[in-house]
Amino acid sequence: MDLNLDKKVVFIAGSSRGLGYATAAQLAREKAIVIINGRDKEKLDIAAENLTNLTEVKIYPFYGDVTDSEFPEKLLEFIKNKFAKLDILITNAGGPPPGGFESITDNAWQNAFELSFLSHVRLIRTLLPLLRLSKTANVLTITSYSVKQPIPNLILSNSIRAATIGLTKTLALELGHEGIRFNSVLPGWTKTERVNTLMENRAKLNNSSIEEEIIKQSHESPLRRMAEPAEFADIATFLVSPRASYLTGTMLSIDGGMVKGIF
Numbered sequence: 597m598d599l600n601l602d603k604k605v606v607f608i609a610g611s612s613r614g615l616g617y618a619t620a621a622q623l624a625r626e627k628a629i630v631i632i633n634g635r636d637k638e639k640l641d642i643a644a645e646n647l648t649n650l651t652e653v654k655i656y657p658f659y660g661d662v663t664d665s666e667f668p669e670k671l672l673e674f675i676k677n678k679f680a681k682l683d684i685l686i687t688n689a690g691g692p693p694p695g696g697f698e699s700i701t702d703n704a705w706q707n708a709f710e711l712s713f714l715s716h717v718r719l720i721r722t723l724l725p726l727l728r729l730s731k732t733a734n735v736l737t738i739t740s741y742s743v744k745q746p747i748p749n750l751i752l753s754n755s756i757r758a759a760t761i762g763l764t765k766t767l768a769l770e771l772g773h774e775g776i777r778f779n780s781v782l783p784g785w786t787k788t789e790r791v792n793t794l795m796e797n798r799a800k801l802n803n804s805s806i807e808e809e810i811i812k813q814s815h816e817s818p819l820r821r822m823a824e825p826a827e828f829a830d831i832a833t834f835l836v837s838p839r840a841s842y843l844t845g846t847m848l849s850i851d852g853g854m855v856k857g858i859f
């Protein structure tokens with residue numbers, strides 16, 4: 597199936613590695629014009645170079661921290677001057693730190709709000725004028741299956757990402773009449789650096805090894821394994837493509853059946 601992504605301009609926040617990186621690779625293979633992002637400039641430039649070599653499509657790095665309130669305006673200027681339009685916006689960042697209720701300070705709650713909620717709000721609000729120039733405009737927020745089934749020891753993610761889901765659904769309702777689609781993908785356990793760090797944290801807590809923790813976690817999913825980032829990327833790529841044109845307001849779990857509820 598041709599996904600009709602040829603020459604579509606895409607910005608993916610938080611994409612120098614992990615889920616964002618894998619999605620950038622898949623979109624570039626579909627001949628989209630992809631801008632990737634991360635806070636570490638050196639790593640971002642290397643990621644762009646690697647992706648360019650891998651896909652034989654030029655990848656554009658745009659360095660910056662999505663929690664910086666001035667970042668979206670700088671990005672808007674860059675995209676406007678270079679491409680004059682934006683077809684697809686994927687909002688994403690690293691996840692908030694683990695921890696239980698009593699260990700989380702006000703400061704940590706504020707930081708998580710900035711990272712996992714306000715960064716999505718600011719990027720969408722600032723880039724909307726550019727999205728409005730596209731006939732196939734859509735926004736995909738990357739959240740977590742934790743909005744459907746809270747994950748132990750991740751109270752920040754469990755709580756704050758629910759607001760991002762509320763945001764995504766509300767925008768789908770408010771802006772659908774303009775033809776702009778808003779969806780969210782809710783990843784389950786996928787083998788990325790973030791998951792490695794979380795497993796390391798659990799291994800320390802449980803006096804076990806990372807490998808043991810990965811096996812334990814995998815056994816909670818019906819498929820008994822974690823996902824590869826490319827498995828996430830394939831679905832995200834379809835969702836943002838014009839072939840998913842009647843899909844909006846959808847919160848799609850890509851979790852190997854991890855969420856046990858029916859809906």
Ligand SMILES: NC(=O)c1ccc[n+]([C@@H]2O[C@H](COP(=O)([O-])OP(=O)(O)OC[C@H]3O[C@@H](n4cnc5c(N)ncnc54)[C@H](OP(=O)(O)O)[C@@H]3O)[C@@H](O)[C@H]2O)c1
Pocket residue numbers: 609610611612613614615616633634635636639660661662663688689690691692711738739740741782783784785786787788789790791
């Ligand atoms: N992987 C999973 O199993 C899983 C499951 C559920 C939910 N999620 C969520 O999905 C999202 C992506 O996960 P991942 O596993 O791909 O994470 P990851 O491996 O930690 O990658 C995060 C990416 O975002 C960038 N980043 C982090 N903070 C940023 C910021 N403030 N501004 C700009 N870029 C930033 C990182 O680069 P720099 O560090 O250089 O900035 C990196 O490129 C996270 O929110 C995560 O919590 C993941």
